[in-house]
Amino acid sequence: MNLIGEYFNKTKIFLQKDSWPSFLVTLLLAFALIKFVFFPGLSFLTGTQLPLVIVESCSMYHHEDGFTKTFGSSIYEENGIEIRDTAGWDFQNGFSKGDVIFVISAKKAEVGDVIIFEGGTKHPLIHRLIYKNEHYATKGDNYKTNAQQLSSEKKISEDQLIGKALFKVPFIGWAKLIFFEGARSPSNRGLCK
Known part of the structure; x- marks a missing residue:
């Protein structure tokens, strides 16, 4: 459990950095969440594709x-x-x-x-x-x-x-x-x- 918490903290620190790599990773994560979680969830809830x-x-x-x-x-x-x-x-x-x-x-x-x-x-x-x-x-x-x-x-x-x-x-x-x-x-x- 400690290993997971440590990895989570490192990821959080990386994403909060003011750098191009952290910006790009944040952008990719946002895109993935919208495309693979938000829209499929919304489609399921509304009953339309x-x-x-x-x-x-x-x-x-x-x-x-x-x-x-x-x-x-x-x-x-x-x-x-x-x-x-x-x-x-x-x-x-x-x-x-x-x-x-x-x-x-x-x-x-x-x-x-x-x-x-x-x-x-x-x-x-x-x-x-x-x-x-x-x-x-x-x-x-x-x-x-x-x-x-x-x-x-x-x-x-x-x-x-x-x-x-x-x-x-x-x-x-x-x-x-x-x-x-x-x-x-x-x-x-x-x-x-």
């Missing part, structure tokens, strides 16, 4: 509070959704690019919930559920950029579901996005407008 996602586009951005202008598209009417149905929906003001979304299992997703799913794109899509029966259908809330429903969101199978949005933490995802903004087309760079 992707418990945190960063909003990378403006497809769920609202130009005003609520859904009044969003309902300019007939897609909602075609699915039996009226403006009064939106009163109890979460995320009344949508999402902004850079928001971090906490995700849970989508097993109990209902119309109006925001779901995350594999849509045949590089990254999963985060859109509002507008139809649920033998399959799922979604639509992005942003009426300026998402006037039409994407073909990949018209017939979503249960296998494509990753989860549903529980809550958001605004803008902290920019800590990651800032490194990739230069590679985007000029019209897709920066904050949502």
Whole structure:
């Protein structure tokens, strides 16, 4: 037992040193803890393989509070959704690019919930559920950029579901996005407008 305590103390002293080797070891330990303990634990607790996602586009951005202008598209009417149905929906003001979304299992997703799913794109899509029966259908809330429903969101199978949005933490995802903004087309760079 003494040997373990001695080793622990030496390691602690090394990590507290103000040196490049201790900094690199601390960085590696933090990475290992996040990748192999934190995220797997979070996945287990939330029931989804992707418990945190960063909003990378403006497809769920609202130009005003609520859904009044969003309902300019007939897609909602075609699915039996009226403006009064939106009163109890979460995320009344949508999402902004850079928001971090906490995700849970989508097993109990209902119309109006925001779901995350594999849509045949590089990254999963985060859109509002507008139809649920033998399959799922979604639509992005942003009426300026998402006037039409994407073909990949018209017939979503249960296998494509990753989860549903529980809550958001605004803008902290920019800590990651800032490194990739230069590679985007000029019209897709920066904050949502």
